[in-house]
Amino acid sequence: MYLSNIESVPGKTVVEFYGVAQGSSVRAKHLGKDFLAGLKNLFGGELKAYTELLNESREEAVERLIKQAESMGANAIVNVRFSTSTITVGASEIFAYGTAVKVQ
């Protein structure tokens, strides 16, 4: 599966379009991690536990995006975009979407 956020896959030509594929993931914080992050939050700086959470969440969103594109019969996704939003306190959503295509 080729992924890119430009309108083509370099070195390949697009032969077929399948439409928009999407994947999203909502993650909430872990209580223990949150306690430590809360302490860290007093003095500022990077919250590593949250960065990990964000990474996992993003990977899952991309995985779901790929799964959907595969079910459409595509072998590449172009023009991938990300969007994040906060749903409620401590839970955030990552949404990935792109155009499923076949390349050769």
Added chain:
Amino acid sequence: MNLIILIIFLTIAFFYGRDIEEKHLKDLRVRENSMKHLPWSSMGKKKVYIEATESELLFGSVVIAQDKFKSFVAAFINILGGRVTVYESLLDRGRREAICRLKEKALSHKFDEIVNVRLQTSTIGINKSKNAGGVIEVIAYGTGLKTQSEI
């Protein structure tokens, strides 16, 4: 009594926070300088890359928090209005860090260029108290390209 605790607490937050921020900015300067040779741009979406042989979607992300002293100051600025410089520096640090990580990823996977870099920022709440602001997440992403230069 409560006021004394608050003052002690803010003093500690001020010194620790300043220390962390200075270290981070120093670290960013060093890393940015060492990665100057990697071309990256926020355009090139519609360009056809004939010379490229391989591509991959690359990411860099970070969650970064402001110290409580600055949040406290920001609350005062909010009353008066105007530029909230304490938050400007937080956003700047977060974005630079995310871009640094994106570039490091590209270099470690031996990509020659990153095109169409996009930044996505959002705030996250950490706990239910009302002064819980000042935590942001930044995702930087772009397409990494490998070009064969020996032809």
